[in-house]
Amino acid sequence: xxxxxxxGRAHWGLGFERRVALRFLLEGRFQTLLIxxxxxxxVAVVAYISALVGGLQRNTLEKTLGAQAHVVITxxxxxxxxxxxxxxxxxxxxxxxxxxxxxxxxxxWQSYEHWLAERPGVTAVSPLVSGAALxxxxxxxxxxxxxxxxxxxxxxIVGLRQRLVAGQFRLLPGEALVGQLLAADLGLRVxxxxxxxxxxxxxxxxxxGLLDYGIRDLNRRMVVLPLRSAQSLLDLPGGATQIDLRVAxxxxxxxxxxxxxxxxxxxxxxxxxxxxxxxxxLNAQSISTTLIRAVVMVVVVLGIASVLVVSVVQKRREIGIxxxxxxxxxxxxxxxxxxxALVGGLGAVLGNLLAVALIWxxxxxxxxxxxxxxxxxxxxxxxxxxxxxxxxxxxxxAAWAPARRAARMDPAQAIRL
Amino acid sequence: xxxxxxxxxxxxxxxxxxxxxxxxxxxxxxDLSLAHGEFAALIGPSGSGKSTLxxxxxxxxxxxxxxxxxxxxAVQDLDDRALTQARQSTLGFVFQFHxxxxxxxxxxxxxxxxxxxxxxxxxxxxxxxxxxxxxxGLGHVMDRPSKQLSGGMQQRVAIARALVLEPALVLADEPxxxxxxxxxxxxxxxxxxxxAEVGTAFLVVTHDPRLAARCDRVIEMVDGMIASDRASAxxxx
Numbered sequence: 034x035x036x037x038x039x040x041g042r043a044h045w046g047l048g049f050e051r052r053v054a055l056r057f058l059l060e061g062r063f064q065t066l067l068i069x070x071x072x073x074x075x076v077a078v079v080a081y082i083s084a085l086v087g088g089l090q091r092n093t094l095e096k097t098l099g100a101q102a103h104v105v106i107t108x109x110x111x112x113x114x115x116x117x118x119x120x121x122x123x124x125x126x127x128x129x130x131x132x133x134x135x136x137x138x139x140x141x142w143q144s145y146e147h148w149l150a151e152r153p154g155v156t157a158v159s160p161l162v163s164g165a166a167l168x169x170x171x172x173x174x175x176x177x178x179x180x181x182x183x184x185x186x187x188x189x190i191v192g193l194r195q196r197l198v199a200g201q202f203r204l205l206p207g208e209a210l211v212g213q214l215l216a217a218d219l220g221l222r223v224x225x226x227x228x229x230x231x232x233x234x235x236x237x238x239x240x241x242g243l244l245d246y247g248i249r250d251l252n253r254r255m256v257v258l259p260l261r262s263a264q265s266l267l268d269l270p271g272g273a274t275q276i277d278l279r280v281a282x283x284x285x286x287x288x289x290x291x292x293x294x295x296x297x298x299x300x301x302x303x304x305x306x307x308x309x310x311x312x313x314x315l316n317a318q319s320i321s322t323t324l325i326r327a328v329v330m331v332v333v334v335l336g337i338a339s340v341l342v343v344s345v346v347q348k349r350r351e352i353g354i355x356x357x358x359x360x361x362x363x364x365x366x367x368x369x370x371x372x373x374a375l376v377g378g379l380g381a382v383l384g385n386l387l388a389v390a391l392i393w394x395x396x397x398x399x400x401x402x403x404x405x406x407x408x409x410x411x412x413x414x415x416x417x418x419x420x421x422x423x424x425x426x427x428x429x430x431a432a433w434a435p436a437r438r439a440a441r442m443d444p445a446q447a448i449r450l
Numbered sequence: 451x452x453x454x455x456x457x458x459x460x461x462x463x464x465x466x467x468x469x470x471x472x473x474x475x476x477x478x479x480x481d482l483s484l485a486h487g488e489f490a491a492l493i494g495p496s497g498s499g500k501s502t503l504x505x506x507x508x509x510x511x512x513x514x515x516x517x518x519x520x521x522x523x524a525v526q527d528l529d530d531r532a533l534t535q536a537r538q539s540t541l542g543f544v545f546q547f548h549x550x551x552x553x554x555x556x557x558x559x560x561x562x563x564x565x566x567x568x569x570x571x572x573x574x575x576x577x578x579x580x581x582x583x584x585x586x587g588l589g590h591v592m593d594r595p596s597k598q599l600s601g602g603m604q605q606r607v608a609i610a611r612a613l614v615l616e617p618a619l620v621l622a623d624e625p626x627x628x629x630x631x632x633x634x635x636x637x638x639x640x641x642x643x644x645x646a647e648v649g650t651a652f653l654v655v656t657h658d659p660r661l662a663a664r665c666d667r668v669i670e671m672v673d674g675m676i677a678s679d680r681a682s683a684x685x686x687x
């Protein structure tokens with residue numbers, strides 16, 4: 034634009050618009066300050082809520098998915114097939130009793146193991162055998178959920194190592210990891226023995242470690258065994274009753290599961306399907322956040338617009354004289370658009386700082402009963418940038434109508450008043 | 451010198467609210483020409499159409515009928531952009547209420563037309579602005595915000611601003627209208643001096659017969675028409 038540069042001074046275009054817009058804003062100091070603070074408050078609310086809900090959702094997901102696989106593959110349900118196809122001219126009245134679902138292995142699962150591990154997005158595969166048993170020690174017995182795993186592979190699915198609260202993290206033949214409440218119920222300590230009884234078979238194992246899943250129900254029932262021990266205990270030699278998968282992006286689990294279900298002769302379920310309520314709660318949260326964002330954005334737009342409308346009316350004469358001295362309609366328009374952008378931009382910077390302060394206050398002062406923060410929240414750079422862009426767009430958008438009005442003002446009339 | 455007149459009007463009319471009950475014909479077929487470098491006064495009673503004529507000449511309003519040649523170019527059919535361009539390159543304005551931008555300093559106000567045209571203030575422009583402010587006797591206050599200056603000073607800044615891009619014509623609408631006699635004499639003397647030094651043509655609307663008498667030519671309007679157009683005593687050798 035400006036070819037003839039003044040030494041020592043850079044020109045980045047819009048020189049006239051920039052200077053006039055800045056001066057106009059500085060001139061209406063109080064108004065400008067008020068509206069920037071208003072925009073900042075809006076930006077801070079949006080950024081803080083986004084961070085809070087983001088943190089809450091991450092926390093909820095971590096808690097939920099910490100103890101379960103993202104995708105679970107199980108044998109298809111056994112169904113009763115109609116014995117006689119009904120002839121076209123007869124009515125068939127039948128009453129079919131649903132079949133009892135006996136514990137059985139995924140047919141031919143070993144041949145799919147590697148194939149599954151190579152699916153894009155899959156980060157871990159763990160075959161396991163699970164079934165029910167009675168855990169007994171002396172007079173006491175409790176029902177237990179027996180899970181036979183290859184420890185390292187299962188650890189990759191649910192991060193079991195972090196849940197160990199006592200003993201050692203290992204599973205040799207004849208050893209077991211037990212939920213801490215179950216151990217307490219049976220009066221077990223690390224090193225003690227317990228009997229697992231399925232009705233048809235029983236086995237004696239030694240407790241090597243206590244687990245805390247963070248979920249009472251699991252702590253009260255879980256017994257983790259080596260895969261082979263569980264296979265023989267549950268009478269499924271060489272079998273696997275399910276295969277657990279972990280994926281890189283948790284939200285892609287549903288899609289992956291649907292794809293696998295089409296290709297495998299098994300039942301495939303994603304965590305979204307097993308936790309449908311949680312997913313819809315998370316969605317509802319996201320929708321509320323979007324709604325809050327939209328409302329705040331509208332308020333910000335209206336706030337900036339009202340200030341600029343007043344400013345246009347106040348500056349009629351100045352606009353008139355500028356037009357008389359050869360300032361184009363486009364330049365006048367840009368002066369006001371730039372004011373909107375400046376207000377939006379400054380408000381965004383201030384608002385993000387405010388949001389960081391709010392988040393700091395939340396993590397510092399809001400603590401759970403144990404003195405630990407309830408959950409970690411932070412303002413991701415992407416959110417900050419997104420919210421700032423939103424404020425900038427809101428500023429320009431808000432300035433649009435006042436700017437047009439200023440540009441279209443009849444200079445002769447503006448001067449006369 | 452240029453042969454073509456700077457301004458040539460033929461049958462120029464201006465009607466407000468055409469077709470409405472409130473229709474008013476403010477200018478009723480004016481013929482007028484103004485040469486380069488002239489210094490003319492436009493006088494007449496209130497409501498005679500002086501300000502409207504000045505606005506039309508200043509390309510701030512469009513005539514309803516007739517022809518307007520500015521520097522040999524018909525301007526009544528130009529679009530807004532071209533009119534703005536023509537204002538920038540040919541015209542300077544001085545208004546009764548000076549209309550400076552209060553947030554800018556005197557020098558910045560003077561340089562504004564150049565800033566608007568080029569997108570930056572070149573050193574040449576700033577030098578010219580300084581020289582003009584020196585010439586109007588405001589060299590010592592050029593870096594003060596214009597709202598801190600007195601009325602007379604502000605009007606002198608406005609005159610410097612009108613001249614900064616070296617227009618062919620300065621249109622002044624009662625430039626001394628809201629000044630006391632002393633300031634008003636001073637400002638008028640300044641207009642004459644700038645005219646003598648720069649050679650810009652001036653058309654000055656005034657109510658003051660004393661000032662009109664100090665112009666080279668006096669055009670009198672009555673009721674939307676030119677009632678008289680004569681060389682004033684000041685122009686006589």
